[in-house]
Amino acid sequence: MTAMSQADVSAEIGAIESAYQRSGAEETQPRLDYAPYRSSLLRHPTKDLHHADPEGVELWTPCFGERDVNPLESDLTIQHSGTPIGERMVVAGRVVDGDGRPVRRQLIEIWQANAGGRYIHKSDQHPSPIDPNFTGVGRCLTDDEGCYRFTTIKPGPYPWRNHHNAWRPAHIHFSLFGTEFTQRMITQMYFPGDPLFAMDPIFQSVTDQKARDRLVAAYDHDLTTHEWATGYRWDIVLTGTGRTPMEHTESPENPDSGADHR
Numbered sequence: 001m002t003a004m005s006q007a008d009v010s011a012e013i014g015a016i017e018s019a020y021q022r023s024g025a026e027e028t029q030p031r032l033d034y035a036p037y038r039s040s041l042l043r044h045p046t047k048d049l050h051h052a053d054p055e056g057v058e059l060w061t062p063c064f065g066e067r068d069v070n071p072l073e074s075d076l077t078i079q080h081s082g083t084p085i086g087e088r089m090v091v092a093g094r095v096v097d098g099d100g101r102p103v104r105r106q107l108i109e110i111w112q113a114n115a116g117g118r119y120i121h122k123s124d125q126h127p128s129p130i131d132p133n134f135t136g137v138g139r140c141l142t143d144d145e146g147c148y149r150f151t152t153i154k155p156g157p158y159p160w161r162n163h164h165n166a167w168r169p170a171h172i173h174f175s176l177f178g179t180e181f182t183q184r185m186i187t188q189m190y191f192p193g194d195p196l197f198a199m200d201p202i203f204q205s206v207t208d209q210k211a212r213d214r215l216v217a218a219y220d221h222d223l224t225t226h227e228w229a230t231g232y233r234w235d236i237v238l239t240g241t242g243r244t245p246m247e248h249t250e251s252p253e254n255p256d257s258g259a260d261h262r
């Protein structure tokens, strides 16, 4: 093959220039497909960029560093001078995206009632005792595998004023961030076999059974520890068709709302 001369290349350049001038269009970026640039012909992209789901992409970026959260904050049973009453339990799992990839360094916050179903809040005055050794709030970061782990006390069911004799199934509230504070996601984790499921309008507001099932933790005997704590496993999927149902609200459950307290 005879090498192109500069004259040949210059002629091509000129022809393209003339065509561009006639087109009246304005281009501000280099053309990727530019024949005179011979060595680029097999190297430049020939297809449009693939537009990935921005939500999934954003979830890859760490939001918090190791120094932002003390590991002790994941143990809700050591926040006071004494041991809280109730069933000590571990809840652990993974936070993943829709393709099963770990979501690392994500801040997970939880809040819950005590073993008697009582929150420490002025709007929760139902006749069940406060536990002076249990506040019911904790947080942790996911690790490199997207794993989280909390030690806590199994919460009790509690009444609320949605309707007469309304009781919430036992649950733990979870809040997660993506990469930005505006991406806060809030949901509730339930316990397997709770007899209140069928009666709870919040649980039933997730109308698909498979989706509801994704809110229920599994008892895991491998996570249970000898003479210490029971174990429950609950994975959280942030995107995709198998995603964990999230509440529509952008703000956490607001105990100030009185009768709406849940």
Ligand SMILES: [Fe+2]
Pocket (backbone or CB within 6 Å): 112, 113, 171, 173, 253, 262
């Ligand atoms: Fe609650």
